[in-house]
Amino acid sequence: MKITAAVMSEVGKPLTIQQIDLAEPKANEVLVKIKATGVCHSDLNALEDATTPTPTVLGHEGAGVVEAVGPNVTCVKPGDKVALSWVPYCGTCEFCVTGAVHLCESAFGPMFDGTLLDGTTRMSQDGETIYHSSLLSTFAEYAVVPEMSCVKIPDEMPLAQASLIGCGVATGYSAAVNAAGVTPGSTVAVFGIGGVGVNAIQGARIAGASKIIACDVKAENLEIAKKFGATHTINVAEENAEEVLCSLTGGFGVQFAIDCSGNTRATESAWKGTRKGGTVVVVGAFNPEKTINLPAGGFHRLGKVLKGSFYGDAQPFRDFPIIANLYLNGKYNLDDLVLERIPLEDINKAFDGFHDSCCVNVGRSVVEFD
Structure with a gap:
């Protein structure tokens, strides 16, 4: 499918809005329609890092709605609202079986290579590979992500606030x-x-x-x-x-x-x-x-x-819903963390703000789609 995305083509250069191709999810993968994504300082770090593979679609704080699922997916179904975790875990390694899922190493090789967990990508343009960022790439209308990155949240949860849960909040x-x-x-x-x-x-x-x-x-x-x-x-x-x-x-x-x-x-x-x-x-x-x-x-x-x-020793499938429900019950302040809401076309303005020492940095600019 054709999607619109903000693409990092060169280290340190502004992102460009492009039409790219997104393949269908494979086994244990989910297609998510991204509704909101925070712009985090870690995205700036990736933009300025010479080891980041290019071209790539950045973004790792996202929330949206499940559009489709690949074979073997059981955690979510189409129509579910999800907050995305940029640190999926395997569930079977030495760390996972003892409950320390935040220490699972399964994601880091693919993450540094700019792929999904199977070592391949789902994004391309004119037949040329476009790489993933943190296995999510939320600076796009849609993303194919690992099932273990998709944490179901309550239907009443607003997605701008939900998008922030997956990184700095958690x-x-x-x-x-x-x-x-x-x-x-x-x-x-x-x-x-x-x-x-x-x-x-x-x-x-x-x-x-x-x-x-x-x-x-x-x-x-x-x-x-x-x-x-x-x-x-x-x-x-x-x-x-x-x-x-x-x-x-x-x-x-x-x-x-x-x-x-x-x-x-x-x-x-x-x-x-x-x-x-x-x-x-x-x-x-x-x-x-x-x-x-x-x-x-x-x-x-x-x-x-x-x-x-x-990651604060987070366990996403336990902690994300807790935070969401605390917010819905008026006990957790996510509203004041949304500093501004911008369209994808203005994403470079959010990056410019990181270089302004007078800019408020307690919160996020949030890109909203639709």
Whole structure:
């Protein structure tokens, strides 16, 4: 079938709107009519990454309606509303069978190669291959995706808000609820108040934390954090975060710290501002050339946990519906994460916003179809 898509033809160049061909879904694949897709900073990373195969259709935060299913598909049927997960899992490997589906490696080879799980693509133009992004490629009217990327959501769920669940929302929420295991009445610090950080705040609020302390360098982001549940804020460019964290917690430090910043210095600060027996969860991606420096003296007596968390330890088929129902029950704020709604033709404007240091980055521009 012919579809309209935003195609990345060259690294670092604007996307171009093109007509391309999309093949039918094969076994264990689903054809989804994309209704909405968020434009994430990770899409910019892919656009500027020389290892991204081209031409490719980017986009990994999407929601839509199932149009057709390939052989063996059992999780969804035509007409179902779905939120898409960019990390499908096999269900049979060492990690999956023990419940750690977020650590399944089945998707990453194909993901880096720009294919679907079977190593082939479904998109082309004049007989030439067009590659997939994150096994989804949601910057298009339709997408063929793995069945394990399709999570059914309630019919009443608005799809602009649903499109954001599959990446930053699930990562932040799950970092608090799953990876950290925030407990009722506890104290939590969140470093890096962007699209992931505000959802870590929401996860901590839903888990029942008594104090949620937002830490960032941007005063605007800290003010926004209050809308999502932050009870206190620390501007780390002006204050010593660990000292303030201790002062807000009777001198002990917080019980949980979640670092969404991708900055190793923030992780070090989070560690120092966490009490004995506390937990520090890192979901931000570090520059691989950086190192984390933690004090060695008395390390064994602190009883602290430092944990890296991919995707917030999310289990999409469990967590996506939970988040959707929390939203529908008025307990989760997705509305304020939709910063603007744009047509596909304006997608490059959303990318331009990432280069504007004054632009609000707590949320997403959402491309809506129809």
